[in-house]
Amino acid sequence: MMGHATLRSGDLEAVIGDNAAAGAHRAGYNGIWSLRHRKSTRNTFVPAVAGLNLEHVFNGETEFRNPDTFFEPRRAAMTFSRMGEHGAQLHQPPTPHFHVESWTRFTLRAPHYLDFEFRCKAHRHSHPRGWFGLFWASYMNAPEDKSMYFPGGWRRGEALWSQLCTQEHNDESTVRHFDDELKLEFAPQSRDALFKNASRLRYAQPYFYGHIDDMVFLMMFDRSEGIRFTHSPSGGGADNDAKTTHPAWDFQFLIPKYEVMKEYSFRACAVLRPRCSRREIAEEYDAWRRALPK
Numbered sequence: 001m002m003g004h005a006t007l008r009s010g011d012l013e014a015v016i017g018d019n020a021a022a023g024a025h026r027a028g029y030n031g032i033w034s035l036r037h038r039k040s041t042r043n044t045f046v047p048a049v050a051g052l053n054l055e056h057v058f059n060g061e062t063e064f065r066n067p068d069t070f071f072e073p074r075r076a077a078m079t080f081s082r083m084g085e086h087g088a089q090l091h092q093p094p095t096p097h098f099h100v101e102s103w104t105r106f107t108l109r110a111p112h113y114l115d116f117e118f119r120c121k122a123h124r125h126s127h128p129r130g131w132f133g134l135f136w137a138s139y140m141n142a143p144e145d146k147s148m149y150f151p152g153g154w155r156r157g158e159a160l161w162s163q164l165c166t167q168e169h170n171d172e173s174t175v176r177h178f179d180d181e182l183k184l185e186f187a188p189q190s191r192d193a194l195f196k197n198a199s200r201l202r203y204a205q206p207y208f209y210g211h212i213d214d215m216v217f218l219m220m221f222d223r224s225e226g227i228r229f230t231h232s233p234s235g236g237g238a239d240n241d242a243k244t245t246h247p248a249w250d251f252q253f254l255i256p257k258y259e260v261m262k263e264y265s266f267r268a269c270a271v272l273r274p275r276c277s278r279r280e281i282a283e284e285y286d287a288w289r290r291a292l293p294k
Contacts (some may be wrong), residue, residue, distance in 0.1 A: 002080060004033060009086045010110025011038045012272060016088040017050075018080040028074040029053050030090055031104075031136070037112060037272045041213055044272060046139040046236045046246045052106075052116060052270065054090075056135035057098040058195060059127035060186045069097045073134075083107070098132070099124040112273040113288075119265040122258055129185065133254040135195055138219075139236030139246050143212040146247040148231050150175070151282075152203035159204040161278060165247075169232045172199040174252070177206070177224040182256050194230050195252055203229060207285045210249055211275065218271035219251065220285050222292055227266070228252040267292065 004017025004025075015034040021027035029050035034043045045051040054073040056063065068075050076095040083089050087107040094101045102120040109115055120134065140146075147165040152158065156178045166173050173194045186196060206221035208229050221227045229251055236246025255264050269288055 009108035051138035150208040222267040
């Protein structure tokens with residue numbers, strides 16, 4: 001059964017795939033196996049892994065039992081479907097431990113957009129604290145600048161251009177919106193994780209970007225509620241030839257009070273375009289938000 005396909009539209013070429021291995025691509029890394037602009041010199045993501053990789057479900061209580069549970073979305077069965085010339089969908093049936101079913105739809109759109117629609121529902125009361133979260137990892141292909149940039153700051157009302165480049169994995173790694181006051185509690189003595197550590201920085205609008213070579217990679221979200229940004233300077237491992245690391249520019253979707261069999265969703269959009277001004281980046285976000293279905 002086909003587990004991946006190459007999509008093209010405008011300036012972009014993307015390989016979308018499930019958890020299967022194929023060639024140099026390793027098993028367990030779903031999402032965008034490859035993303036290139038016609039002016040790119042290489043894959044935006046580490047070729048062996050992926051971007052927008054659905055990696056964790058977490059609930060503060062049972063996610064750390066073993067590697068299969070911690071990385072359940074990467075280990076559980078997932079099916080790939082082609083959705084027309086420019087689209088694809090990944091469907092994951094209810095998973096063995098968390099019993100979360102999900103659908104992820106990717107659509108390429110000229111000139112340089114990759115639309116992302118995610119839906120999920122819990123099939124059982126498997127989250128004893130009453131909430132659960134989902135976590136996506138994007139393993140960036142050894143950019144010289146490992147930083148994520150976004151409008152925000154330290155004090156409510158600020159919308160300064162802010163830079164996050166954490167010093168080590170799990171170090172003040174997660175950025176919340178100014179209105180995000182949800183405090184997650186975790187089982188005592190449980191292992192550390194990116195989603196357990198909060199930065200003192202906050203974001204003001206739900207988008208972030210970074211640079212890779214002469215390109216801008218921008219992630220935009222249709223809401224701030226439930227969305228958190230996460231950074232690791234080394235999440236994608238080391239590039240020994242370049243003598244650097246592959247940072248991870250990640251995000252989370254939190255569902256603070258869930259109901260069984262109720263669907264939860266959000267939309268996002270990845271942009272890959274030649275480097276541009278911050279004014280143009282803000283204009284990309286404003287135009288995309290205006291065009292969203294009401």
